[in-house]
Amino acid sequence: MRAEWEREFAEYAAGAMPRLQSMAYVLCGDRHRAADLVQDTLVTLYVKWSRVRAVQHLDAYVRKILLRRFLIERRQPWARIQLTATVPDAPPLTGPAGSEDRSLLVAALRRMPPRQRAVLVLRFIYDLPVDEVANALDCSEGTVKSQTARGLAAMRRLLDQPVAIPTSAGRTDGQR
Template identity: 50%
Template sequence: MRADEEREFVEFVRGRLPRLHRTAYLLCSDAHRADDIVQTTLAALYVSWRKASAADNLDGYVHRILVRRYLDERRRGWSRVLLGDHPAPSASPGADHGIGERDALITALRALPKGQRAVVVLRYFGDLTVEQTAEALGCSVGNVKSQCARGLAALRGVLVTPAESMREQS
């Protein structure tokens, strides 16, 4: 890679790394595996940077690699190879939700089938359109829509806020 191309790559990674890591974490619910997935994604991106950086939708391209790495990751056993199963530092509670509620959403996400989880995360965290999500996952637009609807229905139980819950009970 030429020096100017590498500078562009570094700039891109600096801007996207936290978000990509968060996406991977939402997909796999595990900080170590999220790091593995992001690292293999960005290594693949580095190799194909010239082609990728010319793409119309670079973020969609990167998400496509990331999702495939996520889906392939268990088969390959790479988690031991890249980071040595290091535990990440402990998480701190979110600003508005405690650990219990955070874990409830993560646990609910983990209960979704992998493909459905990917659809939900790309659509509602990655902010990809239905079409971009379909492209990233290599499936039809209709499939994304139906998986979104099922995923939302499955997650509805943990999305209800305490206030809404009280209203529903009263």
């Protein structure tokens, strides 16, 4: 029986990995921290797999684990420490926007508080309705709405300011 559960988990994890990595990167803005976040999420899921493998909305459950791990990590003092002077190459986001637009968006998201960032990512990048975001973040729908409004206002302010964008040569360019 355990071998069957492990096979099911491995299949689910392999299929969910790209989505989880993309979501974690957008939340963290750093591919190494995103990889750690996905790994923590999958470890947590593996421990609970025997109980949750038959959950009706497994993807939503796993998203909630990832979000909680992200918010817990952001509360830790070491999460604010930058170990490198340059930003590593970022995996591409999906969507029609150009790479410069994606770089601006990711740079602005990185400067936002974690909870607002999580709400904006879930609402506008993953296109989830308010009730699913509230469930994922374990808060009320009103909180999601107010965090969305505050996050959008902050995003507008941040995008109106010049932002340093990493170039392929590793230097930053202050132009938008």
